[in-house]
Amino acid sequence: MTSAERTVATTGRDLRVPFGLALIVLACVAPLFLGNYPLHAIIIALIFLLPAHGLNLLLGYTGLLSLAQAAFFGIGAYTSALLAVNFGTPFYLNFLAAGLVTGAIAAPLGIPALRLRATSFVMCTLGFVIIGQAIAKNWISLTRGDMGLSAIPKPYFALGPASFTVSGTVGFYYLVLAIAAVATVAVYLIVRSPAGRNMIAIRENETLAESVGIPTWHYKLVVFMISAAFAGLGGSLYAHYLTVVSPLTFQMYYSTTMLIIVLGGGAGTISGVVFGSLLFVGLTETLRVAPELRMIAYGFFLLGLVFWFPNGFAPLIGRFWSFLEKRK
Amino acid sequence: MFYTIIEQVVNGIVSGSVYAIVAVGMTMIFGVLRAINFAHGEYYMLGTFGAWVAIDYFDLPYPVAIVIGVVATAVIAVVVGNFVMQRIVGAPAEAGVLATLGVALILQNTVILVFGGGYKFFSGGYIEPVTLFGFTLAEQRILIIIIGLIVFVGLELMVTYSRMGKAMRAVSQNIECCAVVGIDVRHVALWTFILGAALAGLSGVLTAPVNVSVYGGMGELITFKTLPIIIMGGLGNVRGTFVAAMILGIAESLVATYVGLQFRDTVGFATLMLVLMWRPHGLFSAQARF
Numbered sequence: 001m002t003s004a005e006r007t008v009a010t011t012g013r014d015l016r017v018p019f020g021l022a023l024i025v026l027a028c029v030a031p032l033f034l035g036n037y038p039l040h041a042i043i044i045a046l047i048f049l050l051p052a053h054g055l056n057l058l059l060g061y062t063g064l065l066s067l068a069q070a071a072f073f074g075i076g077a078y079t080s081a082l083l084a085v086n087f088g089t090p091f092y093l094n095f096l097a098a099g100l101v102t103g104a105i106a107a108p109l110g111i112p113a114l115r116l117r118a119t120s121f122v123m124c125t126l127g128f129v130i131i132g133q134a135i136a137k138n139w140i141s142l143t144r145g146d147m148g149l150s151a152i153p154k155p156y157f158a159l160g161p162a163s164f165t166v167s168g169t170v171g172f173y174y175l176v177l178a179i180a181a182v183a184t185v186a187v188y189l190i191v192r193s194p195a196g197r198n199m200i201a202i203r204e205n206e207t208l209a210e211s212v213g214i215p216t217w218h219y220k221l222v223v224f225m226i227s228a229a230f231a232g233l234g235g236s237l238y239a240h241y242l243t244v245v246s247p248l249t250f251q252m253y254y255s256t257t258m259l260i261i262v263l264g265g266g267a268g269t270i271s272g273v274v275f276g277s278l279l280f281v282g283l284t285e286t287l288r289v290a291p292e293l294r295m296i297a298y299g300f301f302l303l304g305l306v307f308w309f310p311n312g313f314a315p316l317i318g319r320f321w322s323f324l325e326k327r328k
Numbered sequence: 329m330f331y332t333i334i335e336q337v338v339n340g341i342v343s344g345s346v347y348a349i350v351a352v353g354m355t356m357i358f359g360v361l362r363a364i365n366f367a368h369g370e371y372y373m374l375g376t377f378g379a380w381v382a383i384d385y386f387d388l389p390y391p392v393a394i395v396i397g398v399v400a401t402a403v404i405a406v407v408v409g410n411f412v413m414q415r416i417v418g419a420p421a422e423a424g425v426l427a428t429l430g431v432a433l434i435l436q437n438t439v440i441l442v443f444g445g446g447y448k449f450f451s452g453g454y455i456e457p458v459t460l461f462g463f464t465l466a467e468q469r470i471l472i473i474i475i476g477l478i479v480f481v482g483l484e485l486m487v488t489y490s491r492m493g494k495a496m497r498a499v500s501q502n503i504e505c506c507a508v509v510g511i512d513v514r515h516v517a518l519w520t521f522i523l524g525a526a527l528a529g530l531s532g533v534l535t536a537p538v539n540v541s542v543y544g545g546m547g548e549l550i551t552f553k554t555l556p557i558i559i560m561g562g563l564g565n566v567r568g569t570f571v572a573a574m575i576l577g578i579a580e581s582l583v584a585t586y587v588g589l590q591f592r593d594t595v596g597f598a599t600l601m602l603v604l605m606w607r608p609h610g611l612f613s614a615q616a617r618f
Binding site for chain 2: 116137256291295300306
């Protein structure tokens with residue numbers, strides 16, 4: 001045998017597709033063997049995956065570090081909550097409205113913010129969160145201030161005479177799973193498109209990107225709005241799941257969590273962000289009993305990310321994936 | 329009416345001095361390390377806790393507690409500086425943000441874990457009121473203003489005349505050339521950081537008798553107020569930061585009295601947002617470092 005034939009003969013089958021299918025099946029049947037509490041953790045992880053995808057588009061692909069996700073998360077949550085509580089609208093309306101309103105609000109916020117240099121931009125986005133919380137606390141006629149909005153109805157879908165209410169953890173799990181899957185596919189399509197390549201160009205060298213004709217300003221603004229919309233959609237799910245929103249929905253802790261998910265999972269990769277979300281949020285929900293230890297662990301993890309794992313888990317995932325491909 | 333405004337302005341100058349001592353440290357750290365120290369408020373908290381432990385656990389008098397608070401903060405700053413801050417020099421901007429966020433989480437939650445999350449009562453300090461020109465003020469507030477001025481003048485002198493001060497200016501202006509002329513950049517970065525953190529601790533100790541309640545999460549609010557100050561003052565610009573801190577202190581005081589107490593803590597960021605929209609490079613020249 002020639003060495004080429006021998007190499008081909010010793011390589012195993014490409015296991016990526018079977019592995020992917022196995023994961024999908026596993027995700028679909030998970031409620032059969034997972035109790036309510038692990039399901040709850042996964043639900044939260046999937047809810048946070050949406051703003052994390054948005055942040056990944058902004059930071060991982062376009063290179064803009066933003067702490068504003070929590071602000072748009074909160075705006076989406078309140079939008080959905082206000083519609084559901086005041087008008088009793090079906091879920092898909094609340095959901096879409098949250099995304100649209102958040103995306104629309106992101107435009108007048110993004111236009112002045114994106115003109116700033118990197119450090120000031122980060123501060124400005126942090127400011128959005130803080131101002132958002134202040135507005136939620138003080139615009140009492142709309143938001144009921146610190147008391148928040150409660151008794152948000154469970155998501156229901158109405159099509160003519162037929163209506164269907166999602167109730168129970170299992171039901172909500174499937175809803176969130178479906179939405180998260182669609183969102184991930186959407187992000188994948190965006191990233192693989194020419195627009196996605198332009199975003200990466202902006203991240204790598206904005207001046208050069210501009211010089212080859214990419215309208216960097218428009219891209220940054222649109223990505224900012226899309227990223228905000230993703231966060232708003234996540235907020236909507238959060239509102240319907242917890243059935244309560246309050247000014248505490250606007251907290252920097254959520255922005256930090258999303259940042260850890262993106263950077264820890266792997267900025268600029270999709271599987272990294274999905275993995276990161278499941279890992280971090282799942283872990284923190286499980287560690288709810290010791291909140292200070294959890295935060296200390298978060299802190300050390302951030303330090304580890306900065307100094308030793310600047311690409312997060314992505315390289316490991318990449319290695320696993322090529323292992324599956326070649327079975328070496 | 330006039331009297332009330334003056335009283336609020338004086339209160340504003342007091343809180344402005346508190347912010348100034350903290351913010352000046354943070355802006356120096358930025359000037360030298362090019363990193364926004366998100367953990368800066370935690371050193372303020374550590375200073376307060378150090379003094380509180382000294383008074384509550386060891387029954388030491390307040391002046392001794394001041395020293396202990398500052399020293400405790402400095403010791404922790406040495407550890408953090410060696411393991412974290414020195415490595416940020418020359419790293420991309422996100423590194424500083426994330427690393428200091430991590431440090432903030434660790435410091436804040438360790439303190440809560442060790443001492444419990446409840447509010448503690450700070451006994452001690454010169455809270456006897458004193459009447460000056462018809463105004464009644466606690467002695468501690470006057471002490472704060474005086475120390476604020478001493479810190480500012482001292483820093484100006486140090487930065488202009490001392491070797492370390494000149495080295496700090498050099499590092500903040502051009503890091504690469506510093507290596508050329510033989511300045512140990514990491515050494516300067518470490519000591520700038522320790523100085524900045526110690527100042528924050530000092531501010532915490534001095535303010536504790538006025539605030540009275542001490543709790544593990546108090547540093548976060550200080551960080552959120554100091555960030556707008558250093559941006560508006562011009563990152564790395566000590567004089568601009570001092571002025572910005574005073575302005576914020578007075579603005580907060582007036583807003584709290586005439587608009588509503590619940591808006592006081594938002595004044596900082598709200599002003600920052602307006603300033604950033606209007607003048608993206610800050611109120612004072614970012615070129616005038618130190």
